[in-house]
Amino acid sequence: MSETAQEPAVIVRREGAVAIVTLNEPRSMNALSGPIKDGLAGQMPLLLDDQTVRCIVLTGTGRAFCAGGDIRAMDERGVTQVRARMERSYRWLFPLLAASKPVVTAINGAAAGAGLSLALTGDIIVAARDARFKAGFPGLGACPDLGVAYTLPRAVGLPRATDILLTNREVSAEEAFAMGLVTRLVEPEQLMATTLEIAQALAAGPTQSLGLTKRLLRRAYELPLEGFLEQEAMAQAAAFGTEDFAEGVAAFRAKRKPAFAGR
Known part of the structure; x- marks a missing residue:
């Protein structure tokens, strides 16, 4: 159980075709405790496999998105234990990063260490103006993990990513938006409303086409x-064969809004 009485460490609720995943240990600023990791490991594969879920939102309860790794788990420092712990996290992290369905992260407050890594799992990253970002890892003598040394350079470029990951400086929401780490910047009270508006629009979109687009974007950095x-x-051949493409063409010809079914 989480630090919030009678509530799980990870809460999942549905808004139509959108699944909202909330880290729910606010007293520890949603640091990645065992219960939170177990919640993500249990819920993410189900949501990614569920065809009725067409967009996933990830956020945190309270004044932080995620303050990083749980310091209580860092007493186990043997190579075998650390690698086993990382590999358990990869079981939900890799499917999330490789997901074909859209992922939106809503950053409330601090995103530090592994929280920065989690923020960057979003295809679209919406941040409140009081959000802040920090690598965290250099302050502990640790290496960046949960894929952030892979995702951050793709978001902000290698020089800026190197600066952030080596100096451990705090990055404000405004600076994060200016450098491309954040894609949308909103007032704190508008964070979830804006995020859900974006997520609902993505969920109503041509799901197969969006997934193929995500795959192309990932391969753009790898292929000649x-x-x-x-x-x-x-x-494109695969997209042309979908029901949604047929609907899109029919709607264009009829001058109406398409009703995509995600097939």
Whole structure:
């Protein structure tokens, strides 16, 4: 159980085709405790496999999104124990990063260490103006983890990512937005309303096309041009074969809004 009486460490609720996943240990600023990790490991695969879920939102309860790793788990420092702990996290992290359905993160307050990593699992990152970001890892003598050394350079470029991950300086929401770490910046009281508006629009979109687009964006950093264009052609052929593409063309011709079904 979480620090909030009678509530789980990870809360999942549905808003139509949107699943909202909330880290729920506010007294520890949603640091990645065993219960939170177990909650993510239990819930994420189910949500990713559920065809009725067409967008996932990840956020935190209280004054922080996620303050990083749970310091209580860091007494186990043996190579075997650390690698086993990381590999358990990868069981839910990799599917989340590789997900075809859209993921939106809503950053309330601090996102530090592993919280910064979690923030960057979002395809769209919405931050309140009082949010703040910090690597955290250098302050402990640890290495960046949960994929942040992979995702951060892709978001802000290698020089800025190096600055953030080596100096351990705090980045304000405004600076994060200016450098591209954050994609939307809103007033704190508008955070969830704005996030849900974005998520509902994505959930109502052409799910297969969006997933193929995400795959192309990931491969853009890995393939030479010829290989990328081959993947692009295959993705477009797959998109043209979906029911949503047929609906999109019909709606365009009829001058009406398309009703995508996610197929």
